[in-house]
Amino acid sequence: MIEYDESARGELQLDSDLGVKVIGVGGAGANVLDRMALEGSDVAELLALNTDVRALKNSVSSEKIQLGSTLLKGMGTGGDPELGKQAALEAVDSIREAVRGAGMVFVCVGLGGGTGSGAAPEVCRIAKEEGVFLAVFATMPFSFEGQRRMDQAKLALSTIGQYANAVITFDNDRMGELIVPKDGVTQAFAAADKIISQSIRATMNVVFRPGIIHIGMDDLLAAIRTKDSRCLFGYGLSKGDNRSLEAVEQALKCPLLDRGKLLNEAQAVLVQVSGGDNMTLYEVQLVMEEVRKHVGENTQILFGTGTDKRLGSALSVTLISSIPGPGVEGAEIPASAAAASAPVSLSSAAPAGGAPSIRLSQAESAPPLPSAEADVPAPLRGRELSQQAEEGEDETLVFESLDDAPEVETVPEEEVPSYAPDSIPPALEDAEEATETVVSDERNPIARAIEDSQVADTGSIAPIQPADLGIEQLDEDEAPGAGHVEALTESSQKITLTRVVSGSGNTGRIKTRSPGDGGSNGPVMPPTKPPAMPAEELDDGEIPDEVKQQQELLQLEPVKAKGRFAKTDPTIVDGEDLDVPTFLRKKK
Amino acid sequence: MASSNIYVGLEIGTSKVCLVVGEVRSDGAIKILGVGQHPSAGVRKGEVVDSETVQTCLHDALSRAEERSDVEINTVFLAVTGSHVESLNNRGTIRVADDQMEISPEDLEEVKKIARDVPIPKENGYIHSIIQHYFVDGQEKVLNPLGMIGQKLEADYHIIHGTKTRIQNAIKCVREVPLEVEDIVFSPVAAAQVVLNREAKNEGALLLDIGGGTTDFICFVDGAVVASGCVAIGGDHITNDIALVLKIPLSRAEKLKVTHGSASLKNISHGEIAIEGENGKTVEQELLNQIMNARATELLTVISEPLRKQGVLDKLGKGIFLTGGSSLMKGIGEVTSDIFGVPVQESDAASMSGPSALFENPQYATPVGLIRYAQLLDEQRPKKGALSKLGQRFEKILGGKK
Numbered sequence: 007m008i009e010y011d012e013s014a015r016g017e018l019q020l021d022s023d024l025g026v027k028v029i030g031v032g033g034a035g036a037n038v039l040d041r042m043a044l045e046g047s048d049v050a051e052l053l054a055l056n057t058d059v060r061a062l063k064n065s066v067s068s069e070k071i072q073l074g075s076t077l078l079k080g081m082g083t084g085g086d087p088e089l090g091k092q093a094a095l096e097a098v099d100s101i102r103e104a105v106r107g108a109g110m111v112f113v114c115v116g117l118g119g120g121t122g123s124g125a126a127p128e129v130c131r132i133a134k135e136e137g138v139f140l141a142v143f144a145t146m147p148f149s150f151e152g153q154r155r156m157d158q159a160k161l162a163l164s165t166i167g168q169y170a171n172a173v174i175t176f177d178n179d180r181m182g183e184l185i186v187p188k189d190g191v192t193q194a195f196a197a198a199d200k201i202i203s204q205s206i207r208a209t210m211n212v213v214f215r216p217g218i219i220h221i222g223m224d225d226l227l228a229a230i231r232t233k234d235s236r237c238l239f240g241y242g243l244s245k246g247d248n249r250s251l252e253a254v255e256q257a258l259k260c261p262l263l264d265r266g267k268l269l270n271e272a273q274a275v276l277v278q279v280s281g282g283d284n285m286t287l288y289e290v291q292l293v294m295e296e297v298r299k300h301v302g303e304n305t306q307i308l309f310g311t312g313t314d315k316r317l318g319s320a321l322s323v324t325l326i327s328s329i330p331g332p333g334v335e336g337a338e339i340p341a342s343a344a345a346a347s348a349p350v351s352l353s354s355a356a357p358a359g360g361a362p363s364i365r366l367s368q369a370e371s372a373p374p375l376p377s378a379e380a381d382v383p384a385p386l387r388g389r390e391l392s393q394q395a396e397e398g399e400d401e402t403l404v405f406e407s408l409d410d411a412p413e414v415e416t417v418p419e420e421e422v423p424s425y426a427p428d429s430i431p432p433a434l435e436d437a438e439e440a441t442e443t444v445v446s447d448e449r450n451p452i453a454r455a456i457e458d459s460q461v462a463d464t465g466s467i468a469p470i471q472p473a474d475l476g477i478e479q480l481d482e483d484e485a486p487g488a489g490h491v492e493a494l495t496e497s498s499q500k501i502t503l504t505r506v507v508s509g510s511g512n513t514g515r516i517k518t519r520s521p522g523d524g525g526s527n528g529p530v531m532p533p534t535k536p537p538a539m540p541a542e543e544l545d546d547g548e549i550p551d552e553v554k555q556q557q558e559l560l561q562l563e564p565v566k567a568k569g570r571f572a573k574t575d576p577t578i579v580d581g582e583d584l585d586v587p588t589f590l591r592k593k594k
Numbered sequence: 595m596a597s598s599n600i601y602v603g604l605e606i607g608t609s610k611v612c613l614v615v616g617e618v619r620s621d622g623a624i625k626i627l628g629v630g631q632h633p634s635a636g637v638r639k640g641e642v643v644d645s646e647t648v649q650t651c652l653h654d655a656l657s658r659a660e661e662r663s664d665v666e667i668n669t670v671f672l673a674v675t676g677s678h679v680e681s682l683n684n685r686g687t688i689r690v691a692d693d694q695m696e697i698s699p700e701d702l703e704e705v706k707k708i709a710r711d712v713p714i715p716k717e718n719g720y721i722h723s724i725i726q727h728y729f730v731d732g733q734e735k736v737l738n739p740l741g742m743i744g745q746k747l748e749a750d751y752h753i754i755h756g757t758k759t760r761i762q763n764a765i766k767c768v769r770e771v772p773l774e775v776e777d778i779v780f781s782p783v784a785a786a787q788v789v790l791n792r793e794a795k796n797e798g799a800l801l802l803d804i805g806g807g808t809t810d811f812i813c814f815v816d817g818a819v820v821a822s823g824c825v826a827i828g829g830d831h832i833t834n835d836i837a838l839v840l841k842i843p844l845s846r847a848e849k850l851k852v853t854h855g856s857a858s859l860k861n862i863s864h865g866e867i868a869i870e871g872e873n874g875k876t877v878e879q880e881l882l883n884q885i886m887n888a889r890a891t892e893l894l895t896v897i898s899e900p901l902r903k904q905g906v907l908d909k910l911g912k913g914i915f916l917t918g919g920s921s922l923m924k925g926i927g928e929v930t931s932d933i934f935g936v937p938v939q940e941s942d943a944a945s946m947s948g949p950s951a952l953f954e955n956p957q958y959a960t961p962v963g964l965i966r967y968a969q970l971l972d973e974q975r976p977k978k979g980a981l982s983k984l985g986q987r988f989e990k991i992l993g994g995k996k
Binding site: 252 | 830839
């Protein structure tokens with residue numbers, strides 16, 4: 007048995023000058039802090055910020071700062087973010103004092119209310135000014151809390167996005183789904199807090215635990231990558247004979263991961279395996295093999311492992327990843343914010359540092375060259391074909407966008423998202439052109455970038471590989487969200503999204519789609535882009551046949567004679583089905 | 595009765611269900627009392643796929659075995675196999691307590707427990723844990739450390755495990771007959787008891803049991819099991835290949851394989867063979883051999899490669915022993931020795947009395963081996979006095995009437 011030698015490695019090296027501070031802003035933030043304190047946070051200092059002095063009194067955090075003691079006199083903000091902001095400004099010195107010297111600050115906040123939405127952006131600004139690494143865990147309000155709170159939350163989120171190195175949003179509506187409906191309200195909220203506190207803890211552990219294969223901040227950033235992401239997080243801890251598999255199973259069972267299904271969509275997954283001294287390499291292998299089953303082929307797996315004596319005989323598995331979350335749409339929904347967000351996010355992308363910004367710049371750097379009209383159909387068709395080919399991923403993608411659609415529809419007309427048909431005809435023309443440039447140009451940069459690209463596509467369909475890569479890139483563009491890319495590409499991505507929907511709809515693959523969607527998506531294109539459209543429609547018309555052909559090619563298991571073994575478990579060695587006569591296989 | 599025990603070995607193979615009733619005499623010799631067999635159906639690749647059909651076959655075989663041996667069969671030793679069976683080697687280490695000098699039986703149990711504590715897939719269960727060697731304070735290959743003085747005791751175990759549910763299905767099928775399953779044994783472990791003698795095991799030998807649906811193997815070096823496993827390819831595949839390539843029914847393909855086929859490509863007598871009942875359709879001897887050779891070569895390569903990597907092929911002093919029905923195929927020995935680079939031995943059955951002619955047939959190696967396995971198991975059990983044995987028997991009878 008190969009065992010890790012713990013003695014060779016130092017104990018946890020937590021430099022005092024690189025302290026971790028967890029700041030809870032507002033009521034929801036304080037709840038998360040309480041949960042963390044309850045579970046016994048070992049490394050981090052907890053700091054609660056609130057306007058409501060009674061709530062603050064009840065908090066168990068080690069440090070507390072009352073916001074707006076003169077302005078509000080110990081009362082809450084009554085849901086007014088402006089008051090929250092003023093209150094935070096009043097306490098700016100003590101906040102600055104508290105943040106100073108910390109290496110890493112986690113801010114957890116429930117957005118939508120007065121203190122959270124008002125003070126949190128200020129806290130983030132101060133933290134940024136102090137030059138700390140800032141990660142924000144934000145909870146978006148329930149949709150039943152009303153549109154106003156949702157708007158406040160989104161506005162605050164976009165402001166926070168300017169300052170934070172990483173923003174992870176938890177959607178309360180989704181939290182609601184995760185928790186058994188009949189659970190008591192206390193339990194439900196406690197469960198939500200627990201999920202958040204666990205992810206903060208896991209993030210800290212991953213970064214600070216000594217690693218034999220170390221995971222650094224850069225890996226973490228690569229995994230959570232975007233500022234408007236839905237965080238996928240899973241944590242499992244197990245003891246006993248079969249601890250490695252049990253721990254992975256637990257981690258995958260974590261509600262945010264949806265039993266590992268959502269991992270399929272992720273671009274990068276961070277896996278951290280920790281155990282006591284007796285953790286074996288074999289166990290780590292088991293874990294990784296299990297994880298690999300759940301992620302897509304092209305997913306980048308960021309792997310780290312380390313030993314931690316405190317775990318004793320237990321073994322823990324942490325999975326962190328993200329997929330584009332509600333924030334992608336959310337960030338630019340308010341008309342005013344949409345205008346502001348483009349320049350803002352540019353500036354924010356710059357200081358972000360690390361992997362994400364590199365990826366973003368990759369997307370941005372595709373030079374918007376003028377394009378020949380003739381180029382359009384080919385890549386488009388190729389793209390849609392490959393969309394179809396990569397069935398699994400795309401269906402989920404499509405469903406994703408469909409799921410989001412109703413949410414968008416609840417938004418009043420004036421604040422329509424940029425891809426709704428009526429609101430943007432003027433913008434759309436530009437956008438259309440942008441699409442062309444992006445789509446057609448992307449081929450070359452991509453072709454060049456193949457070597458560098460982490461998404462090295464191993465797709466088995468050689469003919470459409472270029473297009474395939476193109477799609478990867480587009481997917482990637484969608485993922486970081488429009489908020490981070492300049493306005494031009496931003497709208498083009500939206501169109502890409504809608505096209506994906508209409509494209510897959512045409513082939514009749516997704517039956518759940520209501521005809522209304524098709525109607526609303528269809529008209530987006532024709533009136534604004536007469537020259538390109540006919541061609542595209544033609545393409546769409548052809549697609550079903552071609553898709554079928556493509557699909558048949560894709561069937562990796564050739565229909566071969568297996569005779570009496572046709573219905574048995576296949577005997578597969580080195581990828582070959584040994585039930586097929588050797589003679590027939592070797593003859594080829 | 596006190597001096598001999600009767601055991602029944604049951605193998606539900608892909609091609610036949612076979613029950614062998616054997617009497618183990620006090621001097622250790624085995625006398626075969628009777629055999630019941632029936633062509634099996636509902637078994638694919640060594641595993642039960644149609645329980646009802648298998649039970650019908652089993653009933654038939656059972657009544658024949660009871661008739662011939664004049665023994666009422668209640669409990670059997672069941673041979674299991676299938677592609678799900680895997681094996682691995684693991685070493686367990688314990689430190690003997692300071693105040694205790696000699697290694698005690700408890701220490702052996704403890705070290706066994708530790709050696710067995712390897713991560714196997716959750717759905718798998720242990721079939722065998724076979725001791726390979728003990729090490730006492732680094733002294734290699736101690737056979738019996740009991741009572742030795744030492745501080746550190748290590749044990750190498752060969753662990754054979756398989757998917758629990760798939761094994762349970764086989765047991766369930768037998769229980770419903772109804773027959774009680776006393777123990778399950780991985781087929782090649784049983785077959786090795788008969789085919790390989792002590793000398794072969796010590797000098798290093800590989801047993802290849804090429805059956806109908808599976809090929810099982812077990813490898814001994816220095817008297818210990820170092821590798822074992824199962825590949826779900828057997829004689830049926832060869833028949834199937836012939837049928838598919840030549841486009842003839844399976845039954846004719848089987849006949850062609852048995853009467854004319856050879857796995858070897860050497861010394862092919864050029865000519866056409868008429869396929870019976872197929873209106874003058876003929877097949878070239880060369881083509882038939884090529885089909886069979888391709889399959890046999892592939893099968894043997896699949897088995898030999900991991901063994902070569904493990905480095906055990908160089909240690910096979912006694913070479914390879916072929917058994918199982920498909921080992922009767924012409925030319926298979928030649929192909930085997932070519933691929934493994936190790937000579938193939940003519941297997942000869944161990945000393946046994948009774949209608950022994952039948953049991954020199956390699957088709958019966960596994961069920962007969964089960965009896966020997968049972969005998970060994972019995973020897974390992976603590977010896978009991980005649981009185982306690984009698985008491986136990988009464989207990990059994992009373993318990994059985996519940």
